[in-house]
Amino acid sequence: MKAVGAMAFGGPEVLQVVDVPEPHAGTGEVRVRVHAAAVNPTDTLMRAGLTSLPGVLPPYIPGQDAAGVVDEIGKGTVTDLRIGDRVMAMVMPNGPLGGAYAEYVVLPASWVTRAPVGTGHAEASTLPLNGLTARLALDLLALSPGQTLAVTGAAGGFGGYMVQLAKADGLRVVADASPADEDLVRSLGADLVVARGDDVGARIRQAVPEGVDGLADGALNGRPLVTALRDGGSVAALRGTHAFGAPERGITFHAVYVPDYRGRRDKLDQLRGLADAGAVTLRVAATFAPEQAPEAHRLLEGGGIRGRLVLEF
Template sequence: MLQPLAVPVPHAGPGEVRLRVHAAAVSPTDILLMAGLLRHSGMQLPYCPGQDAAGVVDEVGPGVAGLAPGDRVMALVMPTSAAGGAYREHTVLPAVRVAHSPSGTSHEEAATLPMNGLTARLGLDLMDLAAGQLLAVTGAAGAVGGYLVELAKADGLRVVADAAPADEELVRRLGADHVVPRGDGLAEAVRRIAPAGAGGVADAAVLVTGALGAVRDGGQVAAFRGTEVYGALRRGLVAHAVYVPDYVGDRAELDDLRQLAERGELSLRVARILPAAEAAHAHRLMEAVGLRGRVVLTF
C-alpha cells in the first residue's frame, strides 16, 4: 500500500548530487512493481517507487562537474536500487543520471521525459534504420509511442503509426506520415503503404504477431517487453530487447532529449497532476484505459 513515510534526508557522496524533487512521473513499471514484482526483486520494505524525477540540485558531492546547486534538472531513477525510486522529496543520484531540464518547461513536464524518452531513443538506436526508411510504430498515442514517432521524424525516418479513431489527430500532430487503424489488420494496412513491409517496427503496444507482419523480410523489431514473447522469428527478422537501464548513466543521451524538447521536437505530455499523498490514486489513474500522457506527482 502506498502511503507517506518520514525518512532521513540523504546526502550526496563522491560523484553524486542530491535533488530536491518537485515532480515525479508515474509509469507502468511502478505499477508492475507494486503489483507483485517487488517480492521477486529482493527489495526490502519500506519501498519507494518511481523512475522519473524533476527538481532542483541542492547538494553536490566531490568530483561532480556540470551541475551546481540551484540547477533545474531531470533524472532517470532506478527504483530497484538501494536508494529507492523517485517518489520522495529528496533523492541522491549519480550525477551522470542527471541532466538539465528543458528551458521553459515546468518540473511536471520535465518529469515525463527521462524514462519514456530514453526508452524510445534506445529502441530506435538498436534498430539503426537509415534516414528515409519506413518505421511502423504501435501504441503511437502512448507516452513511449509518442516519443518514438517524434524521435523517428527527428532522425529523418518516415513513420506509419497506429491509432484509435479518437487518437488519430494526436498521432498526426506528433508527426506520423501515415496513420492506420489500431488493432487487427495493422500488417495489411502497413503493406498497402509499403508492399514489401516497413524497414522496422517499434512495437510499443506489444502486438507481437500483428506487428511482425508489418515488417519486411530481414527487418528490425524493437521489443519493449523482452524478445521472448515474439517466439521463433522467421523471415530473417531481428528483434532487439529494449531495456532502458542500458542507457542509465549516459547524461549525453538525456541532454540530447532536452535539446529536442527545447526545439519543440518532443512533446512533454502531462495528463494529470496530483499531490504525492495521492500516489495510490495516481496509480489507479495510470491503469485506466485511454489516458494520454503521464500522471505526475508533486512534492
C-alpha cells in the same frame, strides 16, 4: 523526508505516504530536491510485485522519472551542475534508496542533466524514462534516414516520443491510433496513420506494401505484427522478445532494456536539446499530491491516458 511507497505488494491501495531517512550526496553524486515524479507503467508493475527487487526492503518506493532542483553536490564530485540548477533524471528504484516518489533522490552526477528551457517540473519529469526508452529503441533498430518505421501505441508516452524522435532522425513513420487519437498522432509527426487493434500488423502492411524496415511495439501486440515487416526488418520489443516467437525471413528482434542507458547523459542531453527546439513534446495529463498516488495508479491502469500523470512534491 516524505515519500510514497508500499509496505507490501498489491493494488493501488497499498501506496501510502511514508517517512524515510533523508539521503545525502556522496562522492560522485548529486542530490535532487524532487518537485515532480512521473507515473509510468513500470511503477505499477513494481507496486504489484512483478519486477525483481533483490535485497530491497519495504517501503518499496516506485518512480523512474524525477525533475527538480540540485540542492547538494557530494564532496569531490566532478560535474558542471550547480546548486539551484533545474534538472531531470531517470531513477532506478531497485536500489536501497528506492525510486523517484520522494522529496529527495541521490544519484550519480552522470545520471542528471538540466531540464529543458521554459518547462515546469511536471513537464520535465515526463521525458527521461520514456524518452530514453524510445532513443534506445531507435539506436537498436539502427535505421537510416528515408527508411520506414512502424510504431504501435503511438498515442502513449513511449510511442509519442518514438514518433517524434524517428522524425528527427529523418525516418518515415507509420503509426496506429484510435479515431479519437488520430489527430494527436498526426500532430506528433506520423506520415501515415492506421487504425489500432489486433490486426494492426496487416493494416500497416496494406499501407506499406513493401513492408516496413523497423517496428517499435509500444502497444505490446507481439507476434501478429511480424507481417508488417519486410524480409530482413527489425523489431524493438519493450518487454522481451518472447512474444514474437521464432525468427523468420531474416527479421531480427531487439529487447529494449532502458537501464542500459542509465548514466548516458549524452543521450539525455540530446533529448533535452530536442525539447528545447520543440521537436519533442512534453505532455502532462494531470498532476497529483503524494497522498493521491493510489488514484494516479488506478487511472493509469484503467488505460486511455494521453500524456503522463505526475506526482508533485
